[in-house]
Amino acid sequence: QVQLVESGGGLVQPGGSLRLxxxxxGFTFSRYVMSWYRQAPGKERELVASIxxxxxxxxxxxxxxxxxxxxxxxxxxxxYLQMNNLKPEDTAVYYCYGKWLYHNYWGQxxxxxxxx
Numbered sequence: 476q477v478q479l480v481e482s483g484g485g486l487v488q489p490g491g492s493l494r495l496x497x498x499x500x501g502f503t504f505s506r507y508v509m510s511w512y513r514q515a516p517g518k519e520r521e522l523v524a525s526i527x528x529x530x531x532x533x534x535x536x537x538x539x540x541x542x543x544x545x546x547x548x549x550x551x552x553x554x555y556l557q558m559n560n561l562k563p564e565d566t567a568v569y570y571c572y573g574k575w576l577y578h579n580y581w582g583q584x585x586x587x588x589x590x591x
Contacts, residue, residue: 497571
């Protein structure tokens, strides 16, 4: 059974940090390009960051460049999103996504709320 399970969300004050984790199981994690998406209330889901299967190539949405860092540990079948200097506009449900060829999987999401 394929699973992507996110964790690490929560409530944080503006300027704070959070680290999201996404653990994969039931598939060959190291083959997959992994990404983080987010969806704020009333808005479309948007791509936040992606990382290549080996971890050597990363990309980011302009809105998070310099603040967020995506990384992965293929030995642990886990992808991370380190989020620093969080802003209220970062409030959203964050989803983990994996893609390889025509295979693609979504996690269930974890809520991140940035508020004072």
